[in-house]
Amino acid sequence: MSTIIDIFKEITKLQRCSGNHNEFIKYMQDLSKNLGYICLIDSANNILCKKENGKAKIVFQSHYDIVCLNENCIPQIIEDDETLKALNSTLGADNGIGCSYMIALMYQNFDGEFLFTSDEEIGLIGANSLTLSIESKYMLNLDSEEEAEICIGCAGGVDIKALFNDKKIVENRDNLDLYEISIENLAGGHSGVDIDKDIPNAIKLLIKSIKECDGKILDINGGERINSIPANAKAIIASNKEPKKSNENMKIEKINTKSDHFVVYNNKLRDFLYSFENGVREINKEIEVVQSSINLALIKTSIDDISIEFSARAMDNKDLKELKEKTKKELENISCKVETYGKYPAWSVDINSFTNKVLEIYKNYNKNAKLKAIHAGLECAIFKDKFPDLKIASIGPTIKYPHSKNEFVYKKSIENVFEVVKNIANSI
Template sequence: MSQIIDIFKEITSIPRCSKTHEPFINYMKELCEKLDYLCLVDEVNNILCKKNDSNAKLAFQSHYDIVCLSDNCVPVIVQNGDILSAQNSTLGSDNGIGCAYMIQLMHDNVDGEFLFTSDEEIGLIGANNLDLELNAPYMLNLDSEEEGGVCIGCAGGVDIFASNTNKKIVPNDENLDLYEVSISKLQGGHSGVDIDKNIPNGIKLIAKTIKEANAKLLDINGGERINSIPVNVKAIIASKEIPIASHENMVIEKIDTKSEHLNIFDDKIVDFLYDFENGMRSMNDELGVVQNSINLAIISTNPDEIKIELSARSMANDELANIKDETIQMLEEHNFTVTTDGKYPAWKPDINEFTSKVLEIYKEFNSEASLEAIHAGLECAIFKDKYSSIKVASIGPSIQFPHSKKEQVSIQSVENVFKVVKKIVEEIN
């Protein structure tokens, strides 16, 4: 048995929410000094560890930030037999297990380039702005989430931000009642790999209740992360009829206050939320993955404005551009002002001598191992753009429900994949 799980538990105790860098950087600096590795840190908090006289053929890469559904969360690990989860939070196995693999290899004195990237979960910021030089011809990314899969392609993505200031005070001539409509404890999940699993979207459910009651929208806030399917949403609405819950987890409470005037948002906002085609748009039958999708992720209001955040993904860059353009047009038709950010390219599947060797090694341990592509953003696509000649593959253990409170990982799966990693090191590095 390796020390991977012990290392994972150790680094899980270090604050690693996105935008939190210093604690883990300090940990890695101390570790590198102890193990006689260089520790290089760039302006965006990426960390590269390597030997002084490195002649590495392999770069290993994981991101060290984790999704936190509450500010400054440090997961408390729960172990139940073979399964690791966390108390009322994400586990951080995405991508903490990959980091643990790399740290174990450093303890084993492997001559590799160990790249820990920052802020992947909020737009692949570290990878996009990397200012550290890699010299290895091959890269093994450790951020995949399905044992037996050798990932050789992934979706590209773009984040879409919209705002609408069409709010006005109107007399309550129809004597509308006020209601608080809230939903919580939905399953949640990753807006890429889980988008085809019919997981309820809290924003869409609230919008359905508002629209079908012909209600007016006064306030709405919900969603956790731009790359998560929203779990918690709350709205204040005004309605003549009693709203009907659109999900068993929805709570509707009448507010015992009558108002002579109502400060309401434009009805076209509700129309957009209700009509918008959220989720999977199409499948790629050849690759067996979702081809195109978009997730209505976050909604928030202040006294004068409503803001919406969406995340679009596609396995093809031209189709990603089409989804982006169509969504912008629809938002603008509903009186929103729109900007985009966080764009990253699709990683076109590429079979080469490295990916073939990784698959060959994997099959020694798992006869059903196969090449695959995933409908999620991996930093591999950015590294392929940055280093045109580098050959890249991605592997990892089976992680269930990443980015949600149900996130869990199998200890046996973690150990199984590390055996593959060690064999790759033996045969390639």
């Protein structure tokens, strides 16, 4: 492989949607054997490549899974002079470019540790379950998404799931009409780094139209991933008023069927979601980052109930706990059964000799390089918790609209950051 982009194209052909491990593991096992590295796999499908008798001082780390908006999608790369993107899907530059940097260093026979973690996009599962031993003193995570920004802190997160089953069969005494309301192909985006960009939430827009025509919910489904801003949603409602569009991408169709009875959900769910404060809750002006946020990510109707899932984030573990408990109580107040999962800690801002060294090196390539914290979950928080003495920094190329079909990465940025990565490697 001659370039980072060549490597990225090669691994993009592999099935790497979250939950799929075999193809990439086989690829890394074969590559390690050919390049003289040992390749260790743990029970969580994490991969660690290193020299058998090496003296590594630095571990490079990336997750190898990607967000797939369609099940088992393999991105078809579209390339122009400046960017790489994919045909009607996520690209997987998050975190495929980071993996490509690591593979490129292995081709250069670098004596380091190379940790490829699994299932980051569905709850940082691989990092949380890591049993492989890290011997290095320094970690360079390659999952950041803005060139010249060196991440030294990130938000913690927790996912909240509510089940609402307050429904009943009602007689259609008011001669209500049935409507199907759908909204498709909104921009979507990452519910952490994009939460302050005023990206419309498909579920919230749907609820707005339902509430404002006093509609009763019979069926509702929306969202793609727990960590994405919903781009699509659909509902069937009963109302005596025709719903109004709340977005130009919305379609409203009257169902020409009269029913004597409906199975409808109690309006208190509709009313709660309508008034729910979605998005940014607080800004941290000191470090110029969102302090706390919550995203209404998924909603799904089953035979028994409606499930609703939220992704909460905060830069401080105390704030995260308070946001979780507040949301949980509000949901319980409308008779939801609530559980939380996928929790990971915040990575408190940490400036040290390693982060300063990374900044010094980066400034040789870009005078605007700076240390920064981000409102997204990075595996760094978990590694810092597992290995308290490990000094960590995170960098990466400029990737726009990750977790959405509009995701793209600048080719020049890929190349720029790899020069920094190589210099950091050699300086350690």
